[in-house]
Each structure stands twice: as C-alpha cells, then as structure tokens.
Amino acid sequence: MIRFIHTADLHLDSPFKGMTEMPADRLAELRESTFAAYENVIQYAETSLPDFILIAGDIYDGEDRSLRAQMRFVKGLERLKQAGIPVFISHGNHDHLAGKWTRFELPDNVTVFGPFVETVELKIREHLVRIHGFSYPERHVRKPMIEHYPIIQREQGTLDIGMLHGSLMGEETHAVYAPFTKEALVGKGYHYWALGHIHKRQTILSEPPVVYPGNIQGRHRNEQGVKGIYEVELEETHAAFKFVPTSVLVFDEIEVDCSKLTHANEWLAVCLELVSDRIEQIGACILSVHNVNISEEAVQMFASSTSREWLEILRESAEKDVWFAELTFENTSESVQLPDSPLVRSVKEQMVHWELNEWKHVLKDVYQHARSAPYLSPINQGMKEDLIEEAGKLISNELSK
The missing domain is CATH 3.40.50 (Rossmann fold)
Structure with missing residues (x-):
C-alpha cells in the first residue's frame, strides 16, 4: 500500500473581487485565506508524512503570478523537502508554463511535468509507482490530451497514477480544457486518476478512482462548503479516501x-x-x-x-x-419587490426620459453585432421597461456585495 495527498486548484493570492464592502480587517483575512489554506495543507503533510503529494494544476490564480505568491509557495515546498516528502506538479490553465513570473528555483524534492505527457517513476517500499502527466504549455489547451497518455498493462507490484487538469466532456460549469471521457480514462488501465480544474469535490468513477479534490479555499458564493484535500491509500485492488478540510473561511x-x-x-x-x-x-x-x-x-x-x-x-x-x-x-x-435605493431610483428615472437615439447609442454594440442583430426586435416601450428594471436589479445586486 502507498499513501499520498491529492490536491489541486490552490489559486494562491486570489483577489476576491466583489467583496470590497467588508471591513478592512475582514477583507485582509479573506485575501490571506488561500495562503492560510495552503499552510494547512503543508502542516497536515508535515504531521501525516505521506509518501508523496500530487498538485494537479492552478497553483496560482493567474498567469501573471505575484512574487509574494511564488515565495509563499516555494517556502512550503522547502518545508516538505525537510520532511522528506516528494511533490509532483502538473500546471493547469491558470498557472501554465508560458505565464509571466520570476521563476524561483524549486527544491529538489519537486518534479514539474513538462508540456508533453511524460512518466516519472519512484520506488516506494515494495511498489514501483509510475506517475503520468503534463503541464499546460499555454492557457488554452482545447484538445483532448488524454489520447497522449500511455496505455499500461497492469503488473504485480506496480501502481500507475494519472494527473490531468481538465474537464469531463459535456461538463460546462468551468471553461472546457483538455476534455476527456470516462471511457478514455478507464481505457488507460491506471489505478488512480488525480484530476484538477473543477472546484467542486467529487468522485467521477470509483473503479478506477477518478477524483476531483476541489479547491482548497472557496473564493466566492458559487464555491460553497468546506474545501480541502484528499489523503489516499492505494493498493493494486483497492483505494481508500480521507477528506482533510483546509479552508479557513x-x-x-x-x-x-x-x-x-x-x-x-x-x-x-x-x-x-x-x-x-x-x-x-x-x-x-x-x-x-x-x-x-x-x-x-x-x-x-x-x-x-x-x-x-x-x-x-x-x-x-x-x-x-x-x-x-x-x-x-x-x-x-x-x-418579493422591495423599494429601490435612492441611487437605483435616480438611475431608473434618468433612463425613463431617454430619447430613442440615446437608447440606440447604449445598445449599438448589441444591435450592430453580426450574430445577435438578426434575432433582436426593434426597440419598443416594453423592451425599454424591461431594461430599466434589469438595470435596477444589477445595481442593487452590486450594492449588496
């Protein structure tokens, strides 16, 4: 049996847009939360001492990663080195290899997959472990990279793990990158698939295990619930999972x-x-x-x-x-319709008095677009009233953030 940690989608230094009304101390805590969650990952690993850690993409929140985020990430890796824990990284669409950043030298316990699918081997007690993966060479990887993963014949004493940052075909809750099917994953013969990209914790298949651990810290109200990592115990014929919470908010x-x-x-x-x-x-x-x-x-x-x-x-x-x-x-x-705030009332009152040429000016990008224009009705009173109400709702929603 081997034991490892599977994590993904750290999104370090996420800006947490739309939360500017929070008091300064709470907003600072929120903006520090991805780092605090990462610290929880490192502390747990230092205590549990897994055989290795898999990070399946999106370490950073954007391709222009901050110097602070890189430094904090590398310091965590150095602590894992001191604990004797190897780390395997497969970069995703947010932290792709072409991104702009000051490259810190990574400690020698870290293996980063390159832009083509490759296989790394390590010996863990009586097992030979083969880890297969790649890193996004650029932000948009639309092609199904799964076809480049080698098919294996299972061998006694050998465990194969695939790392893949991508989307199940037909799943559109996130942007679709490196799409795959369940059948394609099963066809490779691996013992475990360590996925990233989807921020909701879920098991796509149980045999073999095909798993999204979700992100380590929620970043907005569409990422609800406790977030964390999986600690996995893997044998040739069995896998057991332990969810470890890491989110601080x-x-x-x-x-x-x-x-x-x-x-x-x-x-x-x-x-x-x-x-x-x-x-x-x-x-x-x-x-x-x-x-x-x-x-x-x-x-x-x-x-x-x-x-x-x-x-x-x-x-x-x-x-x-x-x-x-x-x-x-x-x-x-x-x-239930509640009364408008003074600001909303003021905006709506101005819109009510717009002339036709003012409406045309505001809506010109929509009406002049080659694809949308043929399907739009001429501007009429009913449309104006609907747009005024929608504008009021949008402003109210922004004010309540």
Whole structure:
C-alpha cells in the first residue's frame, strides 16, 4: 500500500473581487485565506508524512503570478523537502508554463511535468509507482490530451497514477480544457486518476478512482462548503479516501422561513440563531441569506425598507465570525419587490426620459453585432421597461456585495 495527498486548484493570492464592502480587517483575512489554506495543507503533510503529494494544476490564480505568491509557495515546498516528502506538479490553465513570473528555483524534492505527457517513476517500499502527466504549455489547451497518455498493462507490484487538469466532456460549469471521457480514462488501465480544474469535490468513477479534490479555499458564493484535500491509500485492488478540510473561511447559505414572521426583530432573531448554528458546524463563514415562504405580513414588513438596509442591519448584528454577502427575498415562484435605493431610483428615472437615439447609442454594440442583430426586435416601450428594471436589479445586486 502507498499513501499520498491529492490536491489541486490552490489559486494562491486570489483577489476576491466583489467583496470590497467588508471591513478592512475582514477583507485582509479573506485575501490571506488561500495562503492560510495552503499552510494547512503543508502542516497536515508535515504531521501525516505521506509518501508523496500530487498538485494537479492552478497553483496560482493567474498567469501573471505575484512574487509574494511564488515565495509563499516555494517556502512550503522547502518545508516538505525537510520532511522528506516528494511533490509532483502538473500546471493547469491558470498557472501554465508560458505565464509571466520570476521563476524561483524549486527544491529538489519537486518534479514539474513538462508540456508533453511524460512518466516519472519512484520506488516506494515494495511498489514501483509510475506517475503520468503534463503541464499546460499555454492557457488554452482545447484538445483532448488524454489520447497522449500511455496505455499500461497492469503488473504485480506496480501502481500507475494519472494527473490531468481538465474537464469531463459535456461538463460546462468551468471553461472546457483538455476534455476527456470516462471511457478514455478507464481505457488507460491506471489505478488512480488525480484530476484538477473543477472546484467542486467529487468522485467521477470509483473503479478506477477518478477524483476531483476541489479547491482548497472557496473564493466566492458559487464555491460553497468546506474545501480541502484528499489523503489516499492505494493498493493494486483497492483505494481508500480521507477528506482533510483546509479552508479557513467557508462560503455557504442559509434559508430563513418567513411564513410566521411579522416584525423585524423576529426576523433578525431567527437569522442570528441560524447563523450561530452554522458557525458551530463550519466555523468562520461568508453567508448568503435567502428569505423564503414569505407571508403577506412579512411582505409588508420587508417592503418598509430597501434590501440594502435589511442587509446592513444584519451585518451590524452579526457575530465576528460571519459576513453576509447576499440577501434575497423569494415567495414561492416569484421574488418579493422591495423599494429601490435612492441611487437605483435616480438611475431608473434618468433612463425613463431617454430619447430613442440615446437608447440606440447604449445598445449599438448589441444591435450592430453580426450574430445577435438578426434575432433582436426593434426597440419598443416594453423592451425599454424591461431594461430599466434589469438595470435596477444589477445595481442593487452590486450594492449588496
């Protein structure tokens, strides 16, 4: 049996756009969170002493990686060297080989795969381990690189692992890079596939194991839940997984049942009780709050203030370990309309008085586009009203971030 850590999508030094309203100390903590999560990975490895670590792409958040991010990453690798732990890196679309950065010399316990699929061998006790992988030579790798991985015949005492930063064909939650099919992975004969690129933790297949560990720290409200790494125990006929949490801030959501609420203090008490329970379960978090089953009395209550004001009183009343990113109001199939803020009202009032030539100027890029223009109706009053409402919603959403 061998034991290794499978991680991917570190996205060190992520800028966390859209969170600028957080207090300075909380925003600093958020922007440090990818580094803190990486520190948790290193500390866990120093304690558990795996046979090796696989990093399946996107170490950094962008191709123009910061000097600070590179330095912090290399310091972690040096600690792994001191612990006697080899590290294998397969660069992905965010940290591809053509990116601009000051290249720190990596310690000699680190192997970085090149732009073509290659195989690295190492001996671990009675096992010969062969690791197959490649690094993105540039940001966009659209072709199915899986065809370049060698097919193996399983041999007694030999374990084959594939590293691949890419997408399952048909999966479009992320940009599609280096696409593959389950059948193609199985056809290579490997004992384990260490995937990267998709930020949601998931097992695509159990035999052989085809695994996305997800990213190590959520970065926005679409990356919800506790994030972490997998510690894998692998034998020729069996694999066991242990999920190890690494995230220091968790993006999550709560639903507030408003069917029996009529007063603001009742609503606030329910919210804070749910928040307290969630903090106890997952620790420090950034929450989206969805108000559902809104009674007629609650509709009248919420209509007395803007969504911005409701969000502000929630933020002012909250515990230190939580920040509220979003507030929505839904009554079964339709959204509850709250009054507009002064800014939104001002913008909408200006748009109402636009002349036709002003609308044409604003929409000219859409109407002059060769592909979209044939499918668009002439500008009419109904379209204007819809666009004004949508503009108001967009501004309200941005203000609530």
